[in-house]
Structure formats: structure tokens, C-alpha cells
Amino acid sequence: MLAVAKRVVFPEAFGTQLAARPGEKTFMVKVSSLRRMTPDTYDRNIIHIEFDTSDTDLTYEIGDALGVYGFNDAAQVRAFCTQYGLDGEQLVTATRDGQGQTRSVHSWLTHALDLFGRPSKKFYTALADFATDEKEAEKLRWLTTSEGSVEFKDRVADTTTYADLLNEFTSARPSFLYLVDLIAPIKPRHYSIASSAKMHPGSVHLCVVTVEWKNSKGELRMGQCTRFLNSLNIGDEIVVSVKPSVMKLPPLDSQPVIMAGLGTGMAPFRAFIEERAVRKLQGVEVGPMTLYFGSRHRAMEYLYGEELEAYHADGLLSGLQLAFSRDQKAKVYIQHKMREDAELLASQMLNQDGCFYLCGPTWPTGDVKDAMVGAFTKFGNIKAGDANRVIEELKESERYTLEVY
Ligand SMILES: Cc1cc2nc3c(=O)[nH]c(=O)nc-3n(C[C@H](O)[C@H](O)[C@H](O)COP(=O)(O)OP(=O)(O)OC[C@H]3O[C@@H](n4cnc5c(N)ncnc54)[C@H](O)[C@@H]3O)c2cc1C
Structure with a gap:
């Protein structure tokens, strides 16, 4: 098989899941250092991460932010696949961001779709159309009405995810291609760059506090991107972009x-x-x-x-x-x-x-x-x-x- 064909068929093995998203200039950078800045015993986990950018043409100005494309947790995705009855290995071709992509089900759910993010009302309505149990369909539709708005808000406050809904309303089983269409893409999160490129050529540093909370069932939830950043190891490669910011040093070196x-x-x-x-x-x-x-x-x-x-x-x-x-x-x-x-x-x-x-x-x-x-x-x-x-x-x-x- 040609190398390029292998890359399409076995994207995980070749890392093409990290490919740049259309419309934004992205770079693949490598974790070169990661340390927890707060004591292990302290409830706030703040990490300092350094990425090696020397193999890229990434440049940044003082004050810029780094856009980080985080992935979902692979174990959580596997658990979802089992519950939903999906074969994680199955290859699925779908159009995303205007281009056809072939990925395994597991890769779609880990690298592309915001499975553990917040579903919109539109998703509730769409799911209702798939529910074969009339009671479930009714409940999903009711949640989008003004009468159901209090419970809908409670669900948002409780950080209900796409996966939660799909696991709760078990008669609604959209095919995987529909899921690819219905679940929003993972969005990058931005982090202020904590380094000067002049002091650290070929490197970019971040200072990140991990986001964690418990839902009403007492389940531990973690922020999509901070969980990802916190789980990185030295040598891991991730996709980032650079976003200009309002935080600029004054034009003159002499200005206070x-x-x-x-x-x-x-x-x-x-x-x-x-x-x-x-x-x-x-x-x-x-x-x-x-x-x-x-x-x-x-x-x-x-x-x-x-x-x-x-x-x-x-x-x-x-x-x-x-x-x-x-x-x-x-x-x-x-x-x-x-x-x-x-x-x-x-x-x-x-x-x-x-x-x-x-x-x-x-x-x-x-x-x-x-x-x-x-x-x-x-x-x-x-x-x-x-x-x-x-x-x-x-x-x-x-x-x-x-x-x-
Ligand atoms: C310009 C800029 C610079 C920044 N710089 C830094 C920085 O230097 N360091 C830093 O640590 N952060 C920084 N941030 C914040 C960072 O971008 C992220 O917002 C933060 O890390 C949380 O991302 P996350 O993906 O971990 O959490 P998310 O998954 O986005 O969750 C964040 C919050 O959204 C809510 N939420 C999550 N899921 C759901 C759901 N299903 N339903 C309803 N609500 C939900 C929860 O309240 C949760 O606490 C910056 C932000 C901006 C805009």
C-alpha cells in the first residue's frame, strides 16, 4: 500500500488525526516540559507546559494567545462506544469542515467531535426525531419548550453532555453518520503565551489551571482542553494556532x-x-x-x-x-x-x-x-x-x- 493511502486508512497509526483544520493556520508542536506548579496536596492544579516549536514556522508576538486543539479522553470514548453499541475500529468517511475525512469511529469521537461538550436545543430536537419510544421523544421535545425551560436550564447548569443525553434516551439511536453531523466539532481553547520568543527561541510556554467540577450525581467532570493538556507526556505532539491579542507591550521601551x-x-x-x-x-x-x-x-x-x-x-x-x-x-x-x-x-x-x-x-x-x-x-x-x-x-x-x- 502506498504510504499516503496508509495514512488515510490508518489515521491513528500515522498521526493524521492531528491534521490542520481548514481555514486556520495550525502547527504541530511537541511537549518538551510539563510540571505541576502547585503542591500535589493542593486542590488547584496549575501546570506550566513548554512546547518545542523548532520544527515549525510558528512565530508569536508578546501577548499572543495559543489556540489548543484538545482531544477527548480515549477511555471515556471507549466506554461510550460500548454503551451506544458502536465498533470503535470501524472506518467512517464523512464530510466535515467542507472536506471528506476518513477516520475510525473512535477517532471521530476522540479527535473531532465534542462528545462531552454542551448540546444545543437543536440537538435535543434532532434526538427526539430519532427516539422510537414516544415518551422519550415527548420528553426531549418538551425540554425545548418554554414549559420545559427550567429543567433545560437545570440540565445545562448540571453540565449535561451529548454523551449523557445519548445514554439517557436509549431509544434514540441515530446512525454514526448522523452523530457526526449532529455533534458539534471540538473547539480550540485559548491560553495566553507565558514566554518571550526572544528569551526562549523555538519554544512556547503556557500556564494553565485545570478545570474540574462535580455534577449533581457526584461524578467528577473535567474541562475538555485542560484535561487534555494535563494528560500530556513529554514528546507528545499537539495541534495549536496563534491568536493575536490586545495584550501588547507599549511601543516605547521606556514607558512604564x-x-x-x-x-x-x-x-x-x-x-x-x-x-x-x-x-x-x-x-x-x-x-x-x-x-x-x-x-x-x-x-x-x-x-x-x-x-x-x-x-x-x-x-x-x-x-x-x-x-x-x-x-x-x-x-x-x-x-x-x-x-x-x-x-x-x-x-x-x-x-x-x-x-x-x-x-x-x-x-x-x-x-x-x-x-x-x-x-x-x-x-x-x-x-x-x-x-x-x-x-x-x-x-x-x-x-x-x-x-x-
Ligand atoms: C484570551 C484568553 C486567554 C486565556 N488564557 C488562559 C491561561 O493563560 N491559562 C488558563 O488556565 N486559562 C486561560 N484561558 C481560559 C481557557 O481558554 C479555557 O476557557 C479554560 O482552560 C477552560 O477550558 P476547558 O476546555 O478545560 O473547559 P471547558 O470544557 O470549556 O469547560 C469550561 C466550563 O464550561 C462549562 N461547561 C463545560 N461543559 C459543559 C456542558 N456540557 N454544559 C454546560 N456547561 C458546561 C463548565 O462550567 C466548565 O467549568 C484563557 C481564555 C482566553 C479567552
């Missing part, structure tokens, strides 16, 4: 940079700091950099703590303000640390063309803005109403940037 990051929101700031560290090594005079970093406990989640301390000692990181919210009785958050620095914030933002960045979860956005408004009113001679307008202007001129998720 003020960064506020919570948890994995630290990722792009590690890249910022590394980029400026390289510039400094090259003899360029770089402006002040202040980091406000927040997490729960210093001993558990001081992400890149040793590196940060070294940059602080070196003076590159002119300010390092840490808010470990649960290390003392009173909760301390990044906005509290920013309030302590009100004079510096007003001076760098209003008089020195400074740029402010917030990255991580959405919840501190309002409090952080209030801290900035407080700084402008107290030390910038600006009225509260005007301070809000100044922040809007700073946003317009890309000097007050949020990347929250």
Missing part, C-alpha cells in the same frame, strides 16, 4: 508598565517581563515595571515566584506587590495593593505615558478600576467623574487593557 494578574492571569506578564529582560540585556534602557499578583496562598500558588523575586532583586521589576488573599484573617486582594500605590499609579499613568494591564478572571475588574479612579482623584487632581472618562480614553489609546476570561 503596570500589570495586575490573578492566578493564571500571570501568564502574559511573565512574557512581558522576559521580553523586557532581554531588551535590558541588550543594553536598552527599559522603563519601570510593576506587578500586582494575587492568588490564595503564597505557599501554594505563588506562580513563577522565584523568577519574580530575581527580577525584582535585579530591579527590572521595579515593583512587586503580592496579594495572597487567604494567608491572613482579612482578605487582601490586588486592588488593596494598588490603593497602597495610588501615588505611583497616578504619576506613571498620568505623567509618564504608563500602560496598565489586567489579566485573569473577570471579578476584580470593577474593584481594580475603582482603585485606579481613586489614585487619579487623590494624586492626579482629577474629579471622580472625570477619572472614569480618563480611563475610557486610556482604553481607547490601548493604555488600559483588560484580558479577562
